[in-house]
Amino acid sequence: MFRLFPFLLLLSVQALADERTFWRQVREGVEGYSAVVGVETNKLIQASGTQWLYIRNELIAGTGAWVLALTVFALACFYLVRGKVRLSEPRSGEMIERWNKKERWLHFYTATLFIILAITGLSLLFGRSLIIDWLGHEVFASFAEFAKIIHNYTGPLFSVGLALMGLIWFEDNKFSQIDWLWFKQLGGFIGNKHPSAGRMNGGEKAWFWLLMTAGFLVTVTGLNLDFPNLEQYRLVMQISHIIHSVAALLLIVGALAHIYIGTIGTEGALEGMISGKVDKTWAKQHHDLWLKALEKKSSADNDGQQNTESISQKKAEIPLKK
């Protein structure tokens, strides 16, 4: 018995170690068999759940709130210090078309959906800590249920807007050397310099590409979250949710800056997007290269028109000669 003792001890230690490995594997989400039909019903424990909970509650909601608050604060400070970027010369009264009707419709279609999605999405992320206290559980829950449905259904419509924007504004948003200089001069926001820009300046291009990349991520992950009936694993949903919220928060930060610059930040910017036309002075100040290209084109067109006119005149003359 005593001779066997070390051996027995070893055996029981081995059994304990086996037991420990076994349960560790179970905790890590080892799969087994279950008679209950469904996705992942054969998994006793999913380890990623608590990690996702931490990332969502602490990192995304915690940091996200600060990032949004700081953005608003920074914009407010900027407005107080710098004020509105005004036209440096008086208006010329000559109006130039900057955005055609299709572009304006597309812009406001996507913008409206973006705002709806942002409000409903943020309500799900921050509503519990910010709104429940003064709305009460019942009222907030009925709002949140409505918000969830609106968010789920308007999401794909927003993505269609994004895709169309990508198609029609792709050419205008290719980066060039001029944009580098634009960024170097901080876009003329600080100081009174007016860096050169084509139809889109460096900032607009940066916003466009943020919209395209983050928008793409939001679309793909959002569609995934929209269809839980596709039997995705929970890990796929958790990763989708994380990417979706981070990309969406980036977009909201970008949109806050975009809305600021487009409305109270710059004189004459909003009227361009509403009426489609901007004053020549505004164009000269903010998009000088675009204006030059336009003038060149119109003079070329005028020449062309004269040419075609003269040709048609000639053509008209021919039958006269007969």
Add this chain to the structure above:
Amino acid sequence: MARMKFICDDDRCIECNACITACKNEHEVPWGVNRRRVVTLNDGQAGETSISVACMHCSDAPCAQVCPVDCFYTTSDGVVLHDKDLCIGCGYCFYACPFGAPQFPQDGAFGNRGKMDKCTFCAGGPEEDFSEAEFEKYGRNRLAEGKLPICAEMCSTKALLAGDGDVIAKLFSQRAIQRQLNQEEPNNSAASPKLWGWKTAYKD
């Protein structure tokens, strides 16, 4: 105050799935929803282990922490319940839960989730005890009737234990001690013969 808990004795569970059937029958749960399930690990191999799992009524429940509408609450018995009138069916509790307890009936097009349903420890919900609304939404309230959860009550091998955590933990530790005794001193007349487990049945 009692703190309600489930313990599943993996040496005793024989994967008969009767706990699931009893639960479905007792609460008339909607189609496609299973409040409890049995998972078998190492199926068909030496050391096969089956465990019945449902909501574990965590003390600091992840579902309650993540819920955007704050619809979860813990009763004085330590049972984690939720209010279906508040639930918006976002699925976050399902992503956060380690045990896969929250279930969602499909509601409307595109797999839109309906109100979440999960094990209530047979304790009903926020509605009035024994009311029709309570039964319809949450199932029977056996705890209010002075009974324990049906799954554990009818478990034929008494693998699944439910009740006051202190009581069932004592029960389970007594079992564990007895088994260890049997293993170490199989010829001791005071210890009962070793009649359970894979090794006894199959000799590896």
